[in-house]
Amino acid sequence: MRRRNLLKTLMAAPALAAVPAPAAAQAPVPAPANAGSPDNFNLPLTAPDAVAQAGQHFFSADQSAALEHLGDILVPRSGDRPGSKETNAPKFLEFLISQSPQDRQTLYKNGLDHLNNEASKLYRRSFAALTPGEAKPILKPLEGAWTYAGPSDPFAQFLLAAKEDVLRACVNSPAYATAMAAITRGSSGMNYYWFPVE
Amino acid sequence: MPNDNPIVIIGSGAAGGMAAYILTKLGIKCVMLEAGPLLDLDRHRVLKPVSELPYRGFGRPGQFPHVVQASEFDANLWADEKENPYTNDPADPYNWVRIRLVGGKTLRWGRASWRLSDYEFKGKDHDGMGDNWPISYSDLAPYYDRVEPIFRVSGRKEGWPQLPDGNFLEDKSVDSQSVLRFLAAAKKMDIPTTKQRRSQGTFASSANLLLPDAVATGNLQIVTNAVVREITKDKNTGLVNGVSFVHRHSKQEYTIPARVVIVGASCLESTRLLLNSGLANSSGVLGHYLFDQIYVKNVVTAVVPEARGGRAPRGLMGGGGYIARFRNLKTREKDFVRGYAYDFGSGGTPNAKYLPLYGDALLKELAELNNTAFSMTTMGEVIPRFENFVRINPDVKDEWGVPVLHIRHKYGANEYAMAKDSMNIAEELCHGAGFQILAKHAQMAPPGESIHELGTCRMGADPKTSVLNKYNQTHDIKNLFVTDGSAFVSGGSQNPTLTLLALSMRASEYLASEMKKGNV
Numbered sequence: 001m002r003r004r005n006l007l008k009t010l011m012a013a014p015a016l017a018a019v020p021a022p023a024a025a026q027a028p029v030p031a032p033a034n035a036g037s038p039d040n041f042n043l044p045l046t047a048p049d050a051v052a053q054a055g056q057h058f059f060s061a062d063q064s065a066a067l068e069h070l071g072d073i074l075v076p077r078s079g080d081r082p083g084s085k086e087t088n089a090p091k092f093l094e095f096l097i098s099q100s101p102q103d104r105q106t107l108y109k110n111g112l113d114h115l116n117n118e119a120s121k122l123y124r125r126s127f128a129a130l131t132p133g134e135a136k137p138i139l140k141p142l143e144g145a146w147t148y149a150g151p152s153d154p155f156a157q158f159l160l161a162a163k164e165d166v167l168r169a170c171v172n173s174p175a176y177a178t179a180m181a182a183i184t185r186g187s188s189g190m191n192y193y194w195f196p197v198e
Numbered sequence: 199m200p201n202d203n204p205i206v207i208i209g210s211g212a213a214g215g216m217a218a219y220i221l222t223k224l225g226i227k228c229v230m231l232e233a234g235p236l237l238d239l240d241r242h243r244v245l246k247p248v249s250e251l252p253y254r255g256f257g258r259p260g261q262f263p264h265v266v267q268a269s270e271f272d273a274n275l276w277a278d279e280k281e282n283p284y285t286n287d288p289a290d291p292y293n294w295v296r297i298r299l300v301g302g303k304t305l306r307w308g309r310a311s312w313r314l315s316d317y318e319f320k321g322k323d324h325d326g327m328g329d330n331w332p333i334s335y336s337d338l339a340p341y342y343d344r345v346e347p348i349f350r351v352s353g354r355k356e357g358w359p360q361l362p363d364g365n366f367l368e369d370k371s372v373d374s375q376s377v378l379r380f381l382a383a384a385k386k387m388d389i390p391t392t393k394q395r396r397s398q399g400t401f402a403s404s405a406n407l408l409l410p411d412a413v414a415t416g417n418l419q420i421v422t423n424a425v426v427r428e429i430t431k432d433k434n435t436g437l438v439n440g441v442s443f444v445h446r447h448s449k450q451e452y453t454i455p456a457r458v459v460i461v462g463a464s465c466l467e468s469t470r471l472l473l474n475s476g477l478a479n480s481s482g483v484l485g486h487y488l489f490d491q492i493y494v495k496n497v498v499t500a501v502v503p504e505a506r507g508g509r510a511p512r513g514l515m516g517g518g519g520y521i522a523r524f525r526n527l528k529t530r531e532k533d534f535v536r537g538y539a540y541d542f543g544s545g546g547t548p549n550a551k552y553l554p555l556y557g558d559a560l561l562k563e564l565a566e567l568n569n570t571a572f573s574m575t576t577m578g579e580v581i582p583r584f585e586n587f588v589r590i591n592p593d594v595k596d597e598w599g600v601p602v603l604h605i606r607h608k609y610g611a612n613e614y615a616m617a618k619d620s621m622n623i624a625e626e627l628c629h630g631a632g633f634q635i636l637a638k639h640a641q642m643a644p645p646g647e648s649i650h651e652l653g654t655c656r657m658g659a660d661p662k663t664s665v666l667n668k669y670n671q672t673h674d675i676k677n678l679f680v681t682d683g684s685a686f687v688s689g690g691s692q693n694p695t696l697t698l699l700a701l702s703m704r705a706s707e708y709l710a711s712e713m714k715k716g717n718v
Contacts, residue, residue: 047250074556092254100259132557139556146552148639160551163560167550169254177249191271193246197235197299198447 049174054091058098058105063112065128067093067162070115073132073139074166080183087173089166096169104161111158204229204419205709206441206456208426208471211302212695213462213682213702215404215412216345220706222417226713229454231424231443233463234277234298237305237405246271264293266647267306275299275306281597285604292605293646294466300422301405302464303649304695309397310541311351312692313342313362317527321688325526327535328581331687332659332668335362341700349402349699353395361392361522361692369393374516376502376544376572376631381519383630389623390522394541423447425598429459429475429678438477438678444598458677458709458718462702465684466588469654470603472665472680473590478655478672484665485589487582487653488605491691492538492613493643494576498624499548500633505570515569518543523579523691525619534615538578539691540624546571552637572633576620577691581612582653607645617642650694655684670705677718681705 048054059067071084071093084090097108118138119127127135141156142163151157170176177189205221207214210232218228248255248270257270261279268276277296286292297303317324319331319338343365352367371393373381384391399406412418423446430453432439440455461468469485472478479485505515518541525537548571553563591604621640628635658664661673670685672678681702683694712718 075561076557078558078561096253096256096259104259142556143554145554146637148641163556164551165256167560168256172248172251172254172256174249177247189248190245191248191269192243193251193270194243194272194274195241196274197237197242 047174049088049092050178054088054095058094059109059112062116062126063109064090064094065126066112066115067108069128069130069135070112070162071166073135074163075170080179082170082173082175082179084166084170086179087170087175089169089173092169092173093162093165096165107154107158107161111155111162114155114158201457203440203455203457205458205460206231206454207460207462208429208441209302209461209463209467209682210300210409210420211297211404211462211464211682212304212699213464214460215301215304215408215462216699216702217460217462217679217681217706218412218418219348219408220703221710222412222415224707224710225415226417226710228412228418229456230418230420231426231441231454232298232300232302232420232422233425233446234300235422235446236300236420237275264646265295266293266643267295267649272306282602283594283596284602285591285594286606290606290608291644292607293644294603294605294651295646295649296464296467299405300409300420301403304403305401305405307402307649307695308693309349309402309695310693311346311349311353311364311395311397311696313364314338314690314692314697315360315362317360317523318688318690318692321536325530325535329656329658329663329687332657332664337668338697338700338704341704342696345696345699345703348407349397349696350399351395351397351696352393354393356390356392356522358390358522360527361390364395366395367398371517373519374544375511375514376505376633377517377519377542379631380542380544380572380627380633383627384521386630387623387627389524389627392520392522394518394520424452425600426463426471427451427474427598427600429461429471429477431475431477431675436675438675444600446598449598458679458713460706460709461678461680462682465651465654465682466603466605468680468682468684469588470590470600472655473588473603474601478665478674478678478680480674481662481664483584483656483663485654486584486587487656487687488586488588488607488651489580489582489653489686489689490607490645490650491580491648491689492576492578492609492617493648494578494617494620494640495643496573497540497576497617497621497638497640498574498628498635499552499637500572500628500635501548501567501570502544502572503570503632503634507566508568510569515545517545525616534612534619536579536581536612536616537691538576538616538620540574540576540620542572542574544572545569546573548636571636572628572631574624574628576617576624577648577693578613578616578620579689579691580609582656582688583610588654605646609642609645613642614640650683650689652683652686652689652694655680656687657685658687669708670701671709676712679705679709 068090071090075084077083115127204227207230251270262268277298316335319334322330346365352369355363424443426443428442430440438459442453521540523537586607588603588605590601594602617640655665657666670681683698
């Protein structure tokens with residue numbers, strides 16, 4: 001199987017990102033079909049992720065570096081499909097965790113610290129400086145068979161949560177949508193968004 | 199002196215919607231109080247890709263600790279948990295899922311539409327457990343016959359006593375090869391399979407199938423954003439005479455006089471309202487016998503091996519169906535009473551969490567397993583028990599100052615044994631079909647999560663042990679009716695909406711006839 005097909009199975013890729021990513025921003029934007037109609041405000045809009053860096057500093061620098069590296073190892077770039085790095089998944093997750101209930105925050109902070117502590121114990125380096133091969137023994141809990149209850153060890157819980165979160169943050173990202181729009185014709189990932197109802 | 203006040207219907211979902219549909223067509227003036235607003239399908243929704251949502255589809259963290267059904271797309275449709283709190287012992291988790299909009303939970307229901315049978319209505323006669331309903335299947339069958347066309351239920355007739363046929367749009371769809379293999383494996387084990395029975399259409403809600411007809415009669419007024427506080431009683435007659443409510447936004451207090459009150463606010467909201475009003479509880483069972491159905495979601499996730507690596511020939515994957523209850527129908531077969539059903543489906547990709555992999559190996563395996571999945575979910579009967587109950591918690595109030603519910607619902611040994619049996623049978627079925635088991639478990643979702651809460655204003659022949667008579671009329675007060683799922687005495691493994699629609703239809707026609715006779 002070609003590597004470019006690898007991620008086809010994941011949640012879905014919106015066919016049309018509403019907005020071109022920065023790399024594609026030079027392309028001429030086609031005029032909307034109803035351009036010139038005086039009765040609507042049908043303007044192209046851009047999501048912040050497409051043009052700006054998120055400014056969030058919930059994790060320490062060491063924790064952030066560990067999460068970025070963990071993201072790369074868990075969901076690397078795969079052919080034309082962007083991975084954790086290209087989709088800014090770690091930065092997004094830092095934001096998400098900063099908004100999350102305390103037990104989730106603790107799980108992540110302790111988990112990231114544990115990655116660095118283990119790396120230091122085994123290699124006298126930070127986790128971010130390890131090769132995927134060197135990280136393998138630390139990530140051993142990810143090789144355990146699935147159970148409904150999950151592992152009791154908080155570090156194993158963190159790794160399993162991070163695997164699911166990084167994957168989802170990646171395939172649901174604007175950058176992933178843009179990449180998929182270029183290589184597939186599918187239109188999944190679309191749904192009705194409901195506004196607040198008063 | 200004739201009472202010119204309207205019938206006040208509380209709630210606009212399946213129960214309230216059906217009551218309004220029937221009564222207004224019979225020329226009776228009704229006012230409907232709905233705690234939430236009306237959706238405007240043009241104004242309130244827009245198609246969006248998940249990548250444009252602020253939380254990338256994760257949803258705002260912590261917004262819905264108890265509503266697993268809520269997504270970031272539809273978060274604004276579910277009742278806000280902070281405005282509408284409830285309490286429970288942390289050791290007894292309960293997921294109470296609510297929608298406060300015109301149409302209620304029929305805006306979001308799964309639309310599975312199954313009839314109950316005398317295995318439920320007369321369950322005690324069958325195995326000595328629980329209680330019989332005061333009605334039998336033959337009492338409700340004519341109403342099911344009329345509800346199914348309104349809700350455009352499709353399905354396949356089977357002639358099974360435990361799952362009576364209905365007035366269906368016939369489902370003649372062709373099964374995929376993987377489903378056919380599964381059906382053959384089930385047949386070998388003498389396990390009954392059928393097509394889903396489901397209400398059709400983009401929306402199959404009270405708001406589009408019941409209320410427009412009721413409004414068209416000119417006999418229905420719908421008041422939105424009316425949060426009901428209390429039903430009031432005339433001390434002299436002992437009858438209910440009105441309803442007090444508070445406006446959701448302004449918090450202005452109102453009262454409305456009522457000739458009859460029909461409560462259809464959902465099982466637990468209706469019960470909370472009666473408890474807060476101090477009504478209809480001479481039996482002492484109001485709020486007790488809370489039950490629902492056990493759900494073991496994805497009890498088995500399997501892989502159809504021939505579909506691996508994108509090699510599935512056309513027609514191998516896709517589709518699904520339903521397994522009707524087969525346990526304990528003729529003799530007591532197992533270490534539990536009653537039985538369970540399954541939904542099953544073919545297609546899709548197994549969740550990454552089931553794969554003990556990461557990185558390139560994970561991505562490669564997910565691609566390999568694209569459109570190979572076969573999964574099953576168990577839905578099982580819960581025996582109603584007095585000790586599962588709700589009561590008012592006077593220490594906690596909602597946004598409008600109305601005391602909230604404290605909920606206590608635990609599953610017992612029968613449910614645990616049933617869940618385990620369902621896992622083993624599911625595994626056997628998938629093996630029989632030549633599927634590879636990827637994951638299996640017997641962990642039930644927390645009580646409430648099925649959104650099939652039932653039983654807290656139970657029907658019965660004896661006013662000492664039940665709240666409602668066989669026409670959903672309270673034993674204590676003849677002009678007070680409760681027509682939602684709280685009336686159920688037992689629930690089988692069938693989704694309850696079709697039955698509560700039929701009950702509400704029957705109760706409303708009974709009420710109209712009693713009014714005509716001058717009895718109410």
